[in-house]
Amino acid sequence: MTSAQAADDVVARRAGRRRDDSKDDAILLAARELLAERGFDGMTMDAVAARAGAGKATVYRRWASKVEMTVDAVTCGTGVPLTIEDLPDTGSLRDDLMAVRFGRHRPDDTEIMSGLMSAVRENPEVASVFHAQFVRSRITLMRDLLERARLRGELRDDVDLDMVASVAPAMIAYRKVVAGQRVDDDFVVRMIDNVILPLVLDVR
Amino acid sequence: MTSAQAADDVVARRAGRRRDDSKDDAILLAARELLAERGFDGMTMDAVAARAGAGKATVYRRWASKVEMTVDAVTCGTGVPLTIEDLPDTGSLRDDLMAVRFGRHRPDDTEIMSGLMSAVRENPEVASVFHAQFVRSRITLMRDLLERARLRGELRDDVDLDMVASVAPAMIAYRKVVAGQRVDDDFVVRMIDNVILPLVLDVR
């Protein structure tokens, strides 16, 4: 409980209409949708407010700037990045990787990643949250999964884990952001079976 | 000889000061530098003109818009993409790949690739030249080199050439554009030796 909430409950609540907390989510959702559809530059604050069914004043009452709103939209909206804690050991690296793709997780956020790219170059705050949300967490997850497979004895012993851990994130981001192609299930499975696994597995 | 040049030589040359063709190169060079330093949005036409030692009118006398100038800056400036014709068969895939990186070619243009990214999303013309210059040509080159290695008998026979051909371009673009890290010689060599070659080579 924050001190502000305590003040509301214990001390007399201030008069006047109370803030509609559901608007926070509506605004952040609108921001994410527009980020995915039009990118950071195309996501105007007027459009965000309009899609959320709110006025701009309501948006700026909650966030001081477009950047701060964007940071919250990305961090709160796309959720805490997946970690190895969320993925029970299936006993095989292939099944572990499939679980990452096909498990019951948040929807594909490559569109948001793509839409954020333009803002990353010129905004350190955005760059920081982008890196944490879309780069570091994914490489770390891959590295942890590979490490687990290594302990199970699945991997050859000369694998460069740090390098290999970035192969899948790189190929997925490249296909979406740089090459501008769809990242569908076919592509992911084919990448896993024809690139990642042949690269690390002991069996031949 | 173009008809315009013929007209200049045969028919009477029009009166007045002649266009300084060297300005074209100066402007395109300034555009590339600013594209690399500040990205497409940060590259203002005023800055391009100023760096080229020209007036904006001079720029707009040659190109109708910022986009058209950018397209020319990228296509003319970074040169014709490398093809397998430019790379004599060294007899080994590793040496072929090293020749791509360390051969006597144009300077590293990952900065320009990175700077163009923001414009790709919202401009089909830029997207087209970007794709030709930085995506298609590189994947094709990789694929041709792999094919050549396959004919030499270097490769395992179950290699997914189309998929593998995009691994190196993906990892380099990812590291630079998405992860925001330097693409130095160490990284490239390590990628070749610990990812690309283990993935395709027959020897084990």
Place this chain on the structure above:
DNA sequence: TAGTTCCGAAACCCCCCAGTATCGTTGACG
């Protein structure tokens, strides 16, 4: 020298958009 064309510099126009201010309205509290 007269006429023409290109030059750099700079003023200018116009649109877009982040952010602010003001409106009348709505709803919670006393």
Place this chain on the structure above:
DNA sequence: CGTCAACGATACTGGGGGGTTTCGGAACTA
């Protein structure tokens, strides 16, 4: 019901930048 804060809508401000025009000067032809 009176008060007051949050609400949606909307007008407004200020800065940035693409693109155009103007201007005096320079370079070229005749």
